[in-house]
Amino acid sequence: MSDRNHLRIGMIGCGAIAELYHLPALENLASAVGNTVLVDPNAARLAEMGKRFSVADAVEDYRTLEGKIDGVIVATPPASHFEICKWFLERGIDVLCEKPLTESGSQAKELVDIAEQNGAKLAVNQTRRFFPTYQKIRELIKDGILGELKSITYHDGNDFDWPAATPHHFARGAKGAWSDTGVHLLDTVCYWLGETPTLVESLNDSEIGPEAMATVRLKHGQCRVEIKVSRLGKLMNGFRIVGSLGTIEAVAEEFSEVRVKFHNGRNKVYSCGSRKVKYVDFAKPLLDNFADVVARKAEPTVSGRSTIGTISLLEQAYDESKTYAMPWKSPVKDIGELPSGAQTQQTMRVLVTGATGFLGGRVVEMMMEMDGLHPVASVRRWSRASRAARIGAEVAICDIEDANQVDKAVQGIDAIVHCAKTDDRESIVGGTRNLLEAAVKHGVKRFVYLSTGEVYGPDVKGEIVETTPTELTDRLYGDAKIEAEAVCREFHDRGLKPTILRPSVIYxxxxxxxxxxxxxxxxxxxxxxxxxxxxxxxxxxxxxxLVQAIVRSLRCDAAQGEAFNVNxxxxxxxxxxxxxxxxxxxxxxxxxxxxxxxxxxxxxxxxxxxxxxxxxxxxxxxxxxxxxxxxxxxxxxxxxxxxxxxxxxxxxxxxxxxxxxxxxxxxxxxxxxxxxxxxxxxxxxxxxxxxxxxxxxxxxxxxxxxxxxxxxxxxxxxxxxxxxxxxxxxxxxxxxxxxxx
Structure with missing residues (x-):
């Protein structure tokens, strides 16, 4: 048994979840302040976190901690959870593991068995079980307040913008939105029901890479359950629980009250928390509980055993998943006969800037289905790679304002399609120049610059052709695009003649x-x-x-150095x-x-x-x-x-x-x-x-x-x-x- 007043905690993994969630909570846990040992194979990351937080030591190998800590928090990529948790549990060291505990039900059960055999405790961070509103809902369902359950619908999605420092979220073979966000929703449903429902249908949008969106349908007796998650944008971001007597409907992170609308017209509000609480605040009760667990003063609020059903169902949904019907994106329509002089024989590696955006994302998707084109999706940070990763596209980190990153990304590239989103003149003009300089240096043969019809100004009338004058009008966007077009023309004498496309209103x-x-x-x-x-x-x-016009520009010799309206x-x-x-x-x-x-x-x-x-x-x-x-x-x-x-x-x-x-x-x-x-x-x-x-x-x-x-x-x-x-x-x-x- 450890001393609750002096706990030595190992923080295994120093990524974003450790930085934003666990380490700040440990700073507020009096018994752990100054006693935490950081573990991460990245020495630079260790040094950075060691400066920001009060720690006892920082090491690169978790296997050096035996005998030096009382418990560990495992916050590494999910695929590594099993081996790391197993190592500590076999030595009788208590573990608090980030969700999901493992990626398979058999591994989860094995860890539970190992913990029990060695007298260790295994806790899991399924944060939503700590929400007072979710605890109240479980109680209301158990007490029959809603009557016989008819349906539970729980959808949650946002643009994935987790500050990931590495590409592990988007590597081939990695799990996506269903494992990342879906495990929260699935565990919540299992927690509310007190049992594990049965899988009916599992759908997602994966085309080789980690899924960005998934829908899973379940049943529990007469109750139908639908869970939907997305990394591509907001969904309803809430849940609806319908019973024979009443309904609960709320946003996902409602922490203060549960409102039941009874079918007889009566409403009742159960107050159970505070409006001032934020999601990260639940790290405190999580860490307080784990400290008591290590001191043998409490059992885990979320035990490893209680998540086995969730993990098994999570795994089954992957094993039996099918691909969504997505008629808006496939099949790609035939772009028709190419013009004379078109380049069609050799596969062209095409760097697509702005691949996280509306247009760039679609350019990558369509090129993935076209012969002779190999798109490389340029993203400013790994967290924005969801859309490209799900189709298995190659991804490159490239902030167009960083000349060094641009130079690295352009190496080995045959063509560039520049449609990056940006919101200031320096990015529009300077970023374009960085790309062009790197293109000349590395022998890029084709460059397509996405400009805009805005270069003609806001006051034009009638029919506008490419020879219509482009004039500065003191409007940031249009003026910056005019300047960027001029930068493109500067490179004609250096052997690169970018094609400029001026699309109208893209929808x-x-x-x-x-x-x-x-x-x-x-x-x-x-x-x-x-x-x-x-x-x-x-x-x-x-x-x-518009993507058709882009592809045609890449493949047409005569397009080099020309400007085209696209409508x-x-x-x-x-x-x-x-x-x-x-x-x-x-x-x-x-x-x-x-x-x-x-x-x-x-x-x-x-x-x-x-x-x-x-x-x-x-x-x-x-x-x-x-x-x-x-x-x-x-x-x-x-x-x-x-x-x-x-x-x-x-x-x-x-x-x-x-x-x-x-x-x-x-x-x-x-x-x-x-x-x-x-x-x-x-x-x-x-x-x-x-x-x-x-x-x-x-x-x-x-x-x-x-x-x-x-x-x-x-x-x-x-x-x-x-x-x-x-x-x-x-x-x-x-x-x-x-x-x-």
Missing amino acids: GPFSSSWTSNIATRLQSGKWGSFDQLGDGKANLVYVDD GPDTLTWNDYFERFNAALGFPPLQKFSAAKSRMRTQMMDAVRLVTSTVVARYQDRLMEVYLQGGPMSRLMKKVKGELSSVPSGAELNGLFSRDVVYCDEKAHSMLGYRPKYSIDEGIAQSVLWLRHHEVIRQGDDRSETYGRATSENFDLPNPNSDETFEGMPGTSRVSEDALS
């Missing part, structure tokens, strides 16, 4: 500005058509058609787009606002935008805290945000939506053989399939609610005095992943 799956945001506005029920103020030309090009096949107004999109979503007909009423609504909302953006700028941190805590003020803030997004800004209404301009792409037709394959209706139909699958919109007719809990990413109020409307639209100052590039 399709994974587009935030022209697909997700528009759908959300339509779902509000307050969007509409805007008379002549919405009769400007939309100039929409479906993302797959879609249909000429329609913004009012047309809104109405067609709305109909495809199955919503009631749009309201038709007169020009006068449209202006009045916009002027009123622009005044509110100005006030709210000023307040947000001044009190950002405090407002965010209130927003994330939930409660009446949070709901009011969400309502204000929803109202603001449901009315077009002045920049939209008086600019883009009423602009009478068409970007002519006849040059791309004649020189590249470019022929857009997707009509506007077909592109919208594919987008709607994606929107529903990714839960950007609800399945039913309820337009009053949207999925996803409050995050810092979705609390953003526009400033009507700026020239931005949607992210990345023509006439904006901010760039997004679908910013016409």
Whole structure:
């Protein structure tokens, strides 16, 4: 038995979970302060963590700890959990292991047996069992308060942005979202039910690499269970438990109360926690419990044995998984006959910058299915590799502003497609120059630069061709793109002649500005058509058609040194787009606002935008805290945000939506053989399939609610005095992943 007042804890693995969760909690555990031993094979990481936290020692090999510690926290990649936990348990040393305990049920059972044979304790960090609300729900289910359970639906997803220092999350053979997030949801369901349900169906999006999205359906008696997780964006991020007597519906991280809506019309609220608690705060009860376990004053709150059913079901779901039907991404349409002089024989290694974004991600996906092209997905950090990794694409770390990283990434590359998302002039211009310098140095043969129709300015009218002058207009994005185009032309005399593509408005799956945001506005029920103020030309090009133009540019000798507009096949107004999109979503007909009423609504909302953006700028941190805590003020803030997004800004209404301009792409037709394959209706139909699958919109007719809990990413109020409307639209100052590039 160890002394509870003087605990020697080994921290095995010094990655992000140790840095953000375990080590800060150990700093607040009086008995462990100054007694922790760090273990990690990365000496630099050890030194960094040793400086930040109070530790007794730092070593690279966990096998040197025997006799020096009372217990260990294992926070290494899941594939290593079994061997490391086994080593300590065989020596009678208590273990707190990060989730999942192991990747197979047999290994989990073996560890439990080893622990019991050697008098050691095995605990697991299934954090959600520590939530007071989840404990109350388990109690309500057990006591029959909800009656006979009919269904449990639990969905949780976000853009994966865990600050991973290594690529282990995305290596071939690694498990993905189901193991990472799904194990939390699956363990919660098992915990609530008190038993392990039976697998019915397992689906995910893996095409060789670790899955980014998964759906698993289960049954427990008459109760149907659906769990869905995603690394590609927010889902409903909550759960719904339906019983014969009542229903519980809440966001995933509701810590303060459980609200039961009984079917007889009565509601009851069970208060059981605080709104001020954050997820990381649950490291304290976890570590307090483990300290008591090591001192033999308590049993693990989450024992290894209690997770065997979860791990076995997790493994079974992988073993019996099938691939989702994803009609919005496959099959890739034939791009047609290539122009004369096209390069088709040798496989071309293509570095794709911006591969984590809307356009770059689709470029990588489509190239993976094309003969003669080997895409290399360029990402700024490993945590953003989910979309490329799931299809088994090669990934390279490359921040385009870092000349050394760019130089390394470009080695061995035959061509570059530069469509990286960036939001400032230095990134747009300087990043492009870095890529071009490295391309010349390493003998890159092809370079396609994704510019934008914005280079022609916001005030153009009529038919725009490539010879139309590009002039600086004091708008950050368009001006920076003009400068970057000039940088491309500087390299003509150095043997590299980049092809410049100027796409119009890009839409399709994974587009935030022209697909997700528009759908959300339509779902509000307050969007509409805007008379002549919405009769400007939309100039929409479906993302797959733009990728076709990119591929043709890579393969066409005559394209080198040329600039091409790229547009879609249909000429329609913004009012047309809104109405067609709305109909495809199955919503009631749009309201038709007169020009006068449209202006009045916009002027009123622009005044509110100005006030709210000023307040947000001044009190950002405090407002965010209130927003994330939930409660009446949070709901009011969400309502204000929803109202603001449901009315077009002045920049939209008086600019883009009423602009009478068409970007002519006849040059791309004649020189590249470019022929857009997707009509506007077909592109919208594919987008709607994606929107529903990714839960950007609800399945039913309820337009009053949207999925996803409050995050810092979705609390953003526009400033009507700026020239931005949607992210990345023509006439904006901010760039997004679908910013016409």
